[in-house]
Structures are given as structure tokens and as C-alpha cells.
Amino acid sequence: MTGYDIIGDVHGCASLLTRLMGRLGYRVGESGAYEQPGRQVVFVGDLVDRGGEQLQVLETVKRMVDSGSAQIVMGNHEFNAVAYDTEHPDRPGEHLRPRSEKNTNQHRAFLDQVDGEARAGYLKWFAAMPLWLDLGDIRVVHACWHEPSMRVVEEALGSNRFSAREQFVRASDTEDPLYEAIEVLLKGPxxxxxxxxxxxxxxxxxxxxxxxxxxxxxxxxxxxxxxxxxxxxxxxxxxxxxxxxxxxxxxxxxxxYTYRGDVPVFYGHYWRSGSPEAGSDYTRRSACVDFSAVKTGNLVAYRWDGEDEIRPGHYVLSA
Known part of the structure; x- marks a missing residue:
């Protein structure tokens, strides 16, 4: 692999994703997935909720992950979708994420646009997504790279991902250390x-x-x-x-929680605005790629080509 293209929170914006893939030079291959020789996309999670093209986004991204032209980490919206769907084993009729008016409204776009067997299949996929990726030369997480929280997750789950729905019960229990660790990684401290x-x-x-x-x-x-x-x-x-x-x-x-690592880390989640090159959204070793696609009409990627310090000129915008 010669390079990675780290793409921010898509939130159901399939048209912006299609445009961005074109600007990055990806083309649809024989597998039906976007691909580019020597490069791989890494999605930072939050594929769903808010936008009007939920199913198209899911079809596109899963096809890429399945074909090997992309990787993905779980976002808080994928976690929330699984918790919203999962009934508490000890409280019949209650779900791990309460089905309150507020939570249902936040999740409405996914519920309205993805249903039946398709929804069940995508929820299964969400539940198995890694919570972070350490690819050696770069690191990717949805909200915060925090190694103490990662150690809690690895001790509780045995790896960097869930392997059973039952584990989401612990991750939704505010008294369990796993809950706080997941909160930090997926929502930030x-x-x-x-x-x-x-x-x-x-x-x-x-x-x-x-x-x-x-x-x-x-x-x-x-x-x-x-x-x-x-x-x-x-x-x-x-x-x-x-x-x-x-x-x-x-x-x-x-x-x-301050990141002091030497390896560049990429993350989404924070709904930044303005130009990603302005200077407030990256440091020497970290770069945000979430620039509020639904609100601004701009889906953002960072094109990494082997550098060990962030270069603002490597941001690529869908617009």
C-alpha cells in the first residue's frame, strides 16, 4: 500500500461521496467497488443519520470494505444504531439506547431509509466494525486516540472490536469501565x-x-x-x-487525554466548519476530517502519502 485516503463522516451524503471519490481518482472496478491501485480509503465512521442517501452510502462503503479497497472504524452513530436496536436482556421492552423522542429523531433518517433485511444486515456489520485502526504509519479513530481507553476495551472484548451483541450491554452500562472507554473513543472526552x-x-x-x-x-x-x-x-x-x-x-x-504520539492520527466526529487548511483543525501529528458534510455540502478527505507530519495541502474536498 503506497497511500491512504482518510474520509470524514459521510452521514448519508452519497452524492458528495461519489464526487469525492472522483476527485481522489477512484474508479469502479470489476468488483463493482471504487478502487485505485496502491491506495486504500479509510472511513472514520458515522456513515448514517442526517442525510437523505443512507442506503446508497451503505451500499457503496460496504462494497469497498468487502473488496479490500477500503477499511472503516466504528463511529458513535453506528454504535448508537446497534444499541437502539438491541433489547436489554434483563429489561423486556427496553433497549440499550432508550427509544426517546430525542434519540428517535436523531436516528430518523436511518430508520426511514433502511429497513427490513437490509437494516438487519447493516446493523450486523456495524456491530463488528473495529473501534480503531493502527496501520503502523497512521492511526485512525472516530473521536479520540486514547491508549488507556483502548487497553480497557481490549481487556473487556479481547480485541479492538465487539464480537457479540451481549457485549454492547456492558458498553451501555454507565457503571461499567467499558462504557467510559467507548465514550472516549467514539464521542471524545x-x-x-x-x-x-x-x-x-x-x-x-x-x-x-x-x-x-x-x-x-x-x-x-x-x-x-x-x-x-x-x-x-x-x-x-x-x-x-x-x-x-x-x-x-x-x-x-x-x-x-492530549495526544503526544509520533504517528499521525486521523479522526472525525467534531463537525468542524470553514476551510480545513485554515490551521485550526490539524496539528503536526493529528488531522480532523469531519467538516459537517450535511450542513456545508463538503465531504473532506486527507490524502496521506507517507509523510510523518500533517500537510494541509493534502486535504481534498468534494466541492
Missing amino acids: EIDLAKHRLEPYYDKDGHPRSRARVAWWRENATTLRQLAVLDGNFRTASGEAYPELPDVTVDPAESS
């Missing part, structure tokens, strides 16, 4: 704003939140302002823009 005497913020969907995502990719970050990801369209309860956070040093435990 968080800082409790209440601990710093700050009011909740309202996210892009209008939901109040008292915890902020940690910018684990910022190599030397030690303060609340540097570590808490609150640079989106977040609001206060009164509808005003959320104020700038204080530049106070956080507890060492809150900054312990």
Missing part, C-alpha cells in the same frame, strides 16, 4: 463546565449541555480555554453567543 462554575450551553440542536468536548489534539494545551471545544454556534440560555472561557489551568486529569 469531556470537561465538566459546572466544576468550573460555568453555566450550560446550548448546542446546534438546541439541547442544553453542561460538559464540553476536550480538544485532545492540541499538543500543549493546559487551560480551560485551550482545551474546551466551544468554538461552534453555541448559545447561552438567553440566546446570546456563549462567552469566551477563562484561561485558567485545568486539573491534570482533564488534560491527560
Whole structure:
């Protein structure tokens, strides 16, 4: 393999994926899958929910993975889909992910567009996806590369992936160490704003939140302002823009997630906006590839050709 093309969260945007594959130079081969000699795509997860072309995305990506022209890691939306579908063995009628109005609405596009045997087959595929990939020269995870959490997963599951639906029960139990490990890898670590005497913020969907995502990719970050990801369209309860956070040093435990590895790591999940070349979405050794495809109409890839430091010119956009 001479290179990898790491593609961000697709979220049901098949047309954007088709356009991006063309810009990357992939063509449909005899197997019916996109391929390119010497190269392989790596998807960072979150294929489903939100967009209007769910089934087409799943058909395209699974065909590529099955043929060997792509690999994939699980995203939180794949995990949520399996948990939403899985009934708790000890609580008849209850599911591992509660079927609340909020959760059902978040999952509505997948439920409406993929049903019957097709849905059952894709859920089986989701459940077996690896939670991360260490490919030697690069690393890929959906939300956060955190080796202590990976060790918890390997101890609980025996590998970097689930092998049975029953294991999702443990991963959905807030009292089980596996739950927190999966949360970190698939959703990212968080800082409790209440601990710093700050009011909740309202996210892009209008939901109040008292915890902020940690910018684990910022190599030397030690303060609340540097570590808490609150640079989106977040609001206060009164509808005003959320104020700038204080530049106070956080507890060492809150900054312990910072990535300090020498191997480039690629991730999605964070709904970034603007140009990926602007400088706020990559460091020497890490690069985000999720640029809100559903919202911006831009699906993003990073074309890796063997470099050991991120090169912003290697981002490729579908637009």
C-alpha cells in the first residue's frame, strides 16, 4: 500500500461521496467497488443519520470494505444504531439506547431509509466494525486516540472490536469501565463546565449541555480555554453567543487525554466548519476530517502519502 485516503463522516451524503471519490481518482472496478491501485480509503465512521442517501452510502462503503479497497472504524452513530436496536436482556421492552423522542429523531433518517433485511444486515456489520485502526504509519479513530481507553476495551472484548451483541450491554452500562472507554473513543472526552462554575450551553440542536468536548489534539494545551471545544454556534440560555472561557489551568486529569504520539492520527466526529487548511483543525501529528458534510455540502478527505507530519495541502474536498 503506497497511500491512504482518510474520509470524514459521510452521514448519508452519497452524492458528495461519489464526487469525492472522483476527485481522489477512484474508479469502479470489476468488483463493482471504487478502487485505485496502491491506495486504500479509510472511513472514520458515522456513515448514517442526517442525510437523505443512507442506503446508497451503505451500499457503496460496504462494497469497498468487502473488496479490500477500503477499511472503516466504528463511529458513535453506528454504535448508537446497534444499541437502539438491541433489547436489554434483563429489561423486556427496553433497549440499550432508550427509544426517546430525542434519540428517535436523531436516528430518523436511518430508520426511514433502511429497513427490513437490509437494516438487519447493516446493523450486523456495524456491530463488528473495529473501534480503531493502527496501520503502523497512521492511526485512525472516530473521536479520540486514547491508549488507556483502548487497553480497557481490549481487556473487556479481547480485541479492538465487539464480537457479540451481549457485549454492547456492558458498553451501555454507565457503571461499567467499558462504557467510559467507548465514550472516549467514539464521542471524545469531556470537561465538566459546572466544576468550573460555568453555566450550560446550548448546542446546534438546541439541547442544553453542561460538559464540553476536550480538544485532545492540541499538543500543549493546559487551560480551560485551550482545551474546551466551544468554538461552534453555541448559545447561552438567553440566546446570546456563549462567552469566551477563562484561561485558567485545568486539573491534570482533564488534560491527560492530549495526544503526544509520533504517528499521525486521523479522526472525525467534531463537525468542524470553514476551510480545513485554515490551521485550526490539524496539528503536526493529528488531522480532523469531519467538516459537517450535511450542513456545508463538503465531504473532506486527507490524502496521506507517507509523510510523518500533517500537510494541509493534502486535504481534498468534494466541492
